[in-house]
Structures are given as structure tokens and as C-alpha cells.
Amino acid sequence: MKLFKSLLLTSFAVLQLACSGQSPKINGVxxxxxxxxxxxxxxQPVVRINANFAALMPFGFIRELSHPEIWFNTERQWFGEREDGIKQYAEELRKKGIKIMLKPxxxxxxxxxxxxxxxxxEEDWKTLEKSYSSFILEYARIAQESNFEILCIGTELEGFIDARPNYWKGLITEIKKIYKGKLTYASNWNEYNRTPFWDDIDYIGIDAYFPVDDKQSPTLEASKKGWQxxxxEMKTYSExxxxxxxxxxxxxRSSDYAGREPWTVDRVDKQVNLEAQAILxxxxxxxxxxxxxxxxxxxxxWFHDYEKVGGPEDNRFTxxxxxAEQVLKTFYSK
Incomplete structure (x- = not known):
């Protein structure tokens, strides 16, 4: 009953949104x-929730935190992590009107x-810079050739950025010579306010795992209060x-205490809590x-094999x- 009431409130909130005259949002997976x-x-499941964007995520691999070389786009990787896979995924998604953010x-x-x-x-920093440039400029080329709408130039690399800010400024200049679309960077939730190059790109990107509620089963009111x-701070920073x-x-995650440390990815046997995920x-x-x-x-x-993922026994993020999927569908509707 509690969850049913929450979903009713969701529908009312979306009605208010539809009447507000707001410009369309990026409703992404x-x-x-x-x-x-x-x-x-x-x-089709992406279409059914009314999403209009998908982030595609090719990976580069580093052996350890102090290792300076990245290997990427090789036959050893999964199909969806390589150039050919990214292009095939994008082709299928765009057939249904889904726009693309490329997020290496x-x-x-x-x-x-x-x-x-x-x-x-210092020589290892130089090697890392050269390796990362090869990595991201390759995907900048792919994003330009494929006319992707957004390119994310990195994800949660705060130590690298803190140590080498001038490199990142120069890298953005090089990216813009290749890619002409919109740029963002995916900063960690507690990193964005010291990232030095927002004025050089189009969006202040944040991986939004902010702690908002420390209860086992959060309420909507408390979770909204936890965001304030x-x-x-974000509004002020945006301005x-x-x-x-x-x-x-x-x-x-669809688990107990999901709002306390939302960044937690450990494979632990926490109690499944579908309502917590939906309310948050x-x-x-x-x-x-x-x-x-x-x-x-x-x-x-969001996983491609829809029937085999998530469900009532799953305590992971999807x-x-x-x-929570119905919440997405409701808010992503026009």
C-alpha cells in the first residue's frame, strides 16, 4: 500500500512537470x-520507459593504480566495449530515436x-597522459564520425585531474579539434566542486551518489529533505x-539503507528493498x-537482456x- 501511494504521488508530480513548461530533459539509461x-x-524496453538518450561505455583497462598504460579497443574485450560494438549498439538505438552519449x-x-x-x-605521468590521450581522442573520432550528441571525456578521475590540471585543459583543446558536439565530464559526487575545467565544456557532469537518507527504509519526505x-550547492555552482x-x-541499489552510501557496489547479501529504490x-x-x-x-x-536481469530478488542497481522502473517510465514520459 505504501509503495502504491508513492506511485500515485509520482503520477501527480509528473502532471505538475508537464504543466510547468520546462524544456525537455535528457532522460537517459x-x-x-x-x-x-x-x-x-x-x-524496446528502453523505448517503453520513454528514455531519449543512452550512454554507451567502451572501456580501457589499467593493470593497477600506479600503472601508466591503458589498453583498449582490442579483440580481447567484449563486443560492446569496442569500436565495432559501440557503432552497432548506437545504430540499433537510433532506429528508435534514442540519442547517444559516448562515455569511455x-x-x-x-x-x-x-x-x-x-x-x-614524472615519466610515468607523461606516459599516462600520452596513453589517455590516445584513448579518449580515438573515441572523440568515433563520436564525431557517428554524430553522437554528447561525449564524456572521463569518469571519476579526480586524482589524475588534481595532479595534472594543465594536461586536462590541453586535452580538451585537442578533443575540440576532432569532436564538434557537446562535452561533459563525469565527476564523482564529492569531486565536482574542485574540477578545474567546467568553463571549457558544456555540462557540469556529476555521478550523483550523494548520501540523502540513512534509514533502512527511507520515506519520500525524508529523502527529499536530504537533497536540500x-x-x-549544485544550483549555486551551476550559476x-x-x-x-x-x-x-x-x-x-534495491536494498536496505540504499540512501546512506549510494556509491556502494560491494557484492553483499543485503536485504532486498525494492521500495527503498523506488522512493529514493x-x-x-x-x-x-x-x-x-x-x-x-x-x-x-541498464542491461540489454531485459528478461534475465533485475526482478524482485535482485539487490543491485538496475x-x-x-x-523503480515504473518511476522512471512515469517521469520520462512527455
Whole structure:
């Protein structure tokens, strides 16, 4: 009954949004790469939730946090992580009117946090810079050739950016020589306010895993209240730089305490809590999707094999086959 009431409130909130005259938002999914090509069947669930954007995520790999070389776009990788896979995915998605953000990402062995990448010698920093330039400029070429609408130039690389800000400024100049579309960077939620190059790109990108509620089962009212401090800071920051905020990732696990540390990805056997995920998702939409300074976002994460993912026993991030999917569909509707 509690969840039913929440969904009724969601419908009312969307009606208010529709009457507000707001410009269309980026209603996106983070489309996970797989071993295989996708088909129309893979895209139909994206269409059904009224999404208008998909983030495609090719990966480059680093052996360890202090290793300076990135390998990428090789036959050893899954199809969806390579150039041919990205183009095939985009082709199928665009048949249904879905626009594309290309979001190349780095994976460090054992899933170590990319924000901790740090070299110990100047020559290794130089090698990393050269390697990262090769990586991102290759995907800038692909984004330009394929007319992708947005290119994300990096994801959660705060240590690299803090240590080498001049490199990143120069890199953006080089990217713009190749790619003529919109640019963003996916900063971690606690990183965005010290990222030095927002004035050089189009969106202030944030992976929005802000802590908003520390309860086992959050309420809508408390979750919305938990956003207020973060929201005020983001609005002020957006106005300072005269750039819109884009949630390059947002979402919650369907588990207890999902709003306490939303960035947690550990494979733990937490109690499944579908209602927590749905309520937290609704709170985020109600707080942000009516704001002029906010451009939208990409839910984390969406898998191509719809029937086999998510569901009532799953405590991971995907909203698929869960009540949170209905929240997405409602707010993503026009």
C-alpha cells in the first residue's frame, strides 16, 4: 500500500512537470556493454520507459593504480566495449530515436576506484597522459564520425585531474579539434566542486551518489529533505559557471539503507528493498527534473537482456523489472 501511494504521488508530480513548461530533459539509461550484438528486442524496453538518450561505455583497462598504460579497443574485450560494438549498439538505438552519449571509462584491475589512480614518477605521468590521450581522442573520432550528441571525456578521475590540471585543459583543446558536439565530464559526487575545467565544456557532469537518507527504509519526505543541502550547492555552482548540471550517473541499489552510501557496489547479501529504490528514485526526480539549471541524467544501469536481469530478488542497481522502473517510465514520459 505504501509503495502504491508513492506511485500515485509520482503520477501527480509528473502532471505538475508537464504543466510547468520546462524544456525537455535528457532522460537517459547507462546501457551496459555485453559480449554480443544487440537487436531491436534489446532496445524496446528502453523505448517503453520513454528514455531519449543512452550512454554507451567502451572501456580501457589499467593493470593497477600506479600503472601508466591503458589498453583498449582490442579483440580481447567484449563486443560492446569496442569500436565495432559501440557503432552497432548506437545504430540499433537510433532506429528508435534514442540519442547517444559516448562515455569511455577506465577499469582498474580488481575494480579499484579510478579516482585513486596516481603515478609515482614524472615519466610515468607523461606516459599516462600520452596513453589517455590516445584513448579518449580515438573515441572523440568515433563520436564525431557517428554524430553522437554528447561525449564524456572521463569518469571519476579526480586524482589524475588534481595532479595534472594543465594536461586536462590541453586535452580538451585537442578533443575540440576532432569532436564538434557537446562535452561533459563525469565527476564523482564529492569531486565536482574542485574540477578545474567546467568553463571549457558544456555540462557540469556529476555521478550523483550523494548520501540523502540513512534509514533502512527511507520515506519520500525524508529523502527529499536530504537533497536540500546538495541541491542548493549544485544550483549555486551551476550559476557560478553558467553551465547546466547533468547527472552522468544516478541511481540506487534495491536494498536496505540504499540512501546512506549510494556509491556502494560491494557484492553483499543485503536485504532486498525494492521500495527503498523506488522512493529514493522518485525523490531525486521530484527535486531535479523541474529545475531549469538541470539538464537530466542517465540511470545506472541498464542491461540489454531485459528478461534475465533485475526482478524482485535482485539487490543491485538496475531498476529493470522492479517498481523503480515504473518511476522512471512515469517521469520520462512527455
Amino acid at each position: 547507462s546501457f551496459v556493454a555485453s559480449r554480443n550484438a544487440i537487436t531491436e528486442k534489446s532496445v 571509462q577506465i577499469w582498474v584491475s580488481n575494480g579499484q576506484f579510478t579516482g585513486f589512480i596516481k603515478m609515482t614518477k 543541502k546538495h541541491k542548493i 557560478k559557471h553558467d553551465k547546466p548540471i547533468l547527472f552522468t550517473e544516478f541511481g540506487y 528514485t522518485q525523490a531525486l526526480f521530484e527535486e531535479f527534473w523541474t529545475e531549469e539549471w538541470f539538464s537530466g541524467g542517465f540511470v545506472w544501469k 531498476p529493470q523489472n522492479k517498481p
